[in-house]
Amino acid sequence: MKNLPLSINTLSKIIGKNCIYVDKTKMAYQLICQPGAFFLSRPRRFGKSLFIDTLKEIFEGNQELFKGLYIHDKWDWSQKFPVIKIDFSDGTLKNSERLDKRIYEILYDNADNLQIKLNLNRDIPGTFGELIRLSDKKYGNKTVVLVDEYDKPILDNIENSKVAAEMREGLKNLYSVLKGQDAHLQFVFMTGVTKFSKVSLFSGVNQLTDITLNTQYSTICGYTHGDMERQFSEHLDNVQWEKLKYWYNGYKWLGNTNVYNPYDILLFIHNRMLYRNYWFETGNPTFLVKLFQKNRYFLPSLENLVVTEEIIDSFDIEKINPLTLLFQSGYLTVEKTFTRRQRLMFQLKIPNFEVKIALHDHFINAYTDLVNEKIGLQDNLYDCLEQGDVRGMVQVIKRLFASIPWRNFTNNDLADYEGYYASVLYAFFSSLDAEIIPEDITNHGQADMTVKLANHVYVMEIKVVDNANIDDINGDDVNVIQHNNSALKQIQAKGYAEKYRGIKGITVHEVGLVFSTTLKNLLNQ
Structure with a gap:
């Protein structure tokens, strides 16, 4: 039984340690058969770094690693290309000075690997451009540039837009070199989590072909x-x-x-x-x-x-x-x-x-700040939904909103916003793996939300009212509660639940939820 490639992003280590390798070399071969520049966006930990390393090993001509793989008998292994690899996956950079320092380190490390001596007095674009040109000249083959986690310095600072913008400009200063050095480049491949717009980051590398949504490469990672x-x-x-x-x-x-x-x-x-x-x-x-x-x-x-x-x-x-x-x-x-x-x-x-x-x-x-109370509320809510206990469900919803700290509503008007209450309920229902139909359309309009769990369907309407009669929240008489419940009245008047009636084995419930801006909780139900 082969070993698992846990946290291994290098092909040589996977092969050397007898680990499972899911062969992606067919798509690699399709990409590299002709000169080009490509971009791929995929989420974190999806195998982008391993694919970059696989490309590196192919271009450097390490044929032994590819025995038994798709590309082995198709690629001309006598071709060996100089490879410049730029990788921002290590560490976190918090200002433009540290980014520039890291870029210089990466460029000089690549120069050492390629046994190239660089002019120490150039700026970043000049240094990168010189490295590309000298690599082409020294090895007699055009240069390959592989960039992994190209956007990480930006994403690490995404909550600070000023610093993130500085990182973007610093990276643009680096990547723009690729356009000017096109005559010396055999192949360019860039990966990251996000794709920034061409005008903000890629204006200097507009020759990149984006394969993120290309059906031919949908399973590349x-x-x-x-x-x-x-x-x-x-x-x-x-x-x-x-x-x-x-x-x-x-x-x-x-x-x-x-x-x-x-x-x-x-x-x-x-x-x-x-x-x-x-x-x-x-x-x-x-x-x-x-x-x-x-x-x-x-x-x-x-x-x-x-x-x-x-x-x-x-x-x-x-x-x-x-x-x-x-x-x-x-x-x-x-x-x-x-x-x-x-x-x-x-x-x-x-x-x-x-x-x-x-x-x-x-x-x-x-949305609620109920980290500790959440699991208990989820358990109670699930039990009520599964059993068709509408009254119990309403009581859980009351407890839910009663538990939300008052500070969540200071300096904002969330309590006046119907979408807030709907969003909190949606998040809770979804966390129970219930099926949810928002704005459930019928021939007379649409209910705010329909929730399906087990053999029960809950057709819900949500309303938020000002200056509500707080005394109503203590009403115990079901007829009085229903009479005052404008949300329930709308469900019944519009026949929102009719489309679910008569389905074998299904119990349909009409649930009107009226929230008070004063109470920041349910009023009538």
């Missing part, structure tokens, strides 16, 4: 289900394949094939097939969640998200679209594409159970 069955069959003996797919599969960038995150799979096997959050816990979506709060994003909209390519393609530091960052960071993926008015449209989704549960737990923490 990650493991397909076929890879899993072929390469990991011994390690995954007796695994419940459907459960594995449900937890960790689902990432897709066009094409028809979903992929698993390699980091998830390797740790899942290493931990004796224990299902838990592996990939998600390596990241910190705090900035993303803050961005959603700042923009007052209606979280239920994540259930039926249709965007143009413009939204998912790129962003600028000064105006970051939270959906763009959510997609490029791997918290959303492509479900399907279609054409509307001759424009390519993307329907997005949360890729799998791991991301869904963990992401909504983070939303709950941020």
Whole structure:
């Protein structure tokens, strides 16, 4: 049985340690058969660094490493190209001076590896350009430039827009050299998590071909289900394949094939097939969640998200679209594409159970500050939903909002915002893996939210009222409560629940939730 390539990003170590290698050399071969410059965006820990290293070994002519792999009998191994590798994955850079120092270190390390002596008095563009030209001249073959984690210095400072902008300009100063040195370049490949717009970072390297959403390279990173069955069959003996797919599969960038995150799979096997959050816990979506709060994003909209390519393609530091960052960071993926008015449209989704549960737990923490109380509320809410206990569910919702610290509502008007209450409830319901239909359309209008769990369907309407009669919250008479519940009245008057009635084995519940801006909690229910 071959070893697991845990935390190994170099091909020589994988081969030397008899580790499993999922062969990506067919796509590598397709890329490098002709000169070009390419860009690939993929989430963290998806195998970008290993692919970069594989390209490096191919161009340096290390044929022995590729025995038994697709490219072995197809590539001309007599060709050996000088390779410049730029990698920003190590450490965190917090100002432009440290970035410039790191760039110089990277360039001089490459010069030492290539046995090239550089002029010590040049600026960064001059040094990089000289390194490319001298490499071409010394080795008689044009230079290959491979850039890994090209955007990490920016993302490490994304919460400080001023520093992030300085990092962007510093990197632009470096990458712009590639355009001017085109005559000396054989191949360029850049990877990162995000894609910044051409005007902000790539204006100097506009010859790059973006393969992020190219169907030919949709599985260039990650493991397909076929890879899993072929390469990991011994390690995954007796695994419940459907459960594995449900937890960790689902990432897709066009094409028809979903992929698993390699980091998830390797740790899942290493931990004796224990299902838990592996990939998600390596990241910190705090900035993303803050961005959603700042923009007052209606979280239920994540259930039926249709965007143009413009939204998912790129962003600028000064105006970051939270959906763009959510997609490029791997918290959303492509479900399907279609054409509307001759424009390519993307329907997005949360890729799998791991991301869904963990992401909504983070939303709950941020929107309610109920980190410690959360699990108890989730358990109680799940039990009520599963049992069809509407009155119990309402009481849990009351406890939920009663537990939110008052400071969450200071210096803001969240309590007046219907979308806030809907977003908190959506995050809780989603964290229970309930099926949610936001703005559930009927022939008489649309309910705010329909929640499905077990054999129960809950059709919900949410309203927020000012100057509410606080005494009503203590009403015990069901008829009085229903009489005063304007949200419930709307559900019944519009017949929002009728489309679910008569379905065998399903119990339908109408739930009107009226929140008071004074109480910051439920009033009538």
